[in-house]
Amino acid sequence: MFPAPPTPEFPPEARAVTAGHLRYEDVAQDGRLIPLAVPPALGGLWREAVTRHPGARSAQASGVIPILTRLTIGTTEQHVRVDRPIESRAGFELAHDLDDTGAVARLFMNVWCEVHGAAGRIVPREPAGPLALAGTLFAEHTFTRPFAPPGQRRVTQLDGQGYPTVPPARYPAPTATSAMDAPAGATWLDELSPDTADVCFTLDQTDSNQHVNSLVYVRVFVDAVQRRVAQLGKSLRVRSRAVDIAYRKPCFAGDRVRVQLRMFDLAGQLGAAGLVAGDDGKARSYVRVLLSE
Secondary structure, eight states: OOOOOOOOOOOGGGEEEEEEOOOGGGBOTTSBBOGGGSGGGGHHHIIIIITTOHHHHHHHHTTOEEEEEEEEEEEOSOBBOTTSOEEEEEEEEEEEEEOTTSSEEEEEEEEEEEEEEEBSOBTTBOOOOSEEEEEEEEEEEEEEOTTSOTTSOBOSOOOOSSSOSSOSOBOOOOOGGGGGSOOTTOEEOSOOEEEEEEEEOOGGGBOTTSSBOHHHHHHHHHHHHHHHHHHTTOOSOOEEEEEEEEEOSOOOTTOEEEEEEEEEEETTEEEEEEEEEETTSOEEEEEEEEEEO
């Protein structure tokens, strides 16, 4: 798995336990959850806790919004029933980071989530068992003023109406480029090189935030990884087990991107790391994926 901060203790107003349902594409044929199934489980936390928090309302009223800047997702080997409800256990914590001078550099809303599903499979059919851990998520959100003029978007303190002016928790945020590093102990199998296909975004890949949806970059990268696995003559009976993605710059309908990646081996497990780059060659996101047989 990829590193993420340990889950803290959440006060009642910063956590939520909610029920939900899986889609058929969320569970592989062997009953294991895929990473892209985990982020939608955060919806319960936003509805039940974040949007109701007076600090969140005050921040939004002043134009300050927590923007998703990193997702670290992991799934387990647990088989879960796609036809039974899941339970999401999530919470958030505000934090700050410091610059080299010791001054507050950025503020964050960090979110943790566990997805628990009913143990078992529908093919071959197994009775639905008790809830079992199927996936985890850490989501880094950076507070910013997205509609302010350039140079005025960085947020180093909140207004204190419901949120502390500077959250006491310290979060030493990793660099975005760390999401294209091989994990500790891994060995590179090839050099960084472009995928064979361009990806052209249309409105189908966008959402109500007026840009390409955050999970689309994961799909694009995983598709490129699958092509590279095939080119290397490796077995295609694998699934993505863990994903770490850092977001650098949004894409919009009409944009064209291409993945650049390289493969690694981690104790016999295949993985890949690289970036999703625009026409200008600059990164839109940095991504790494761990595969599992």
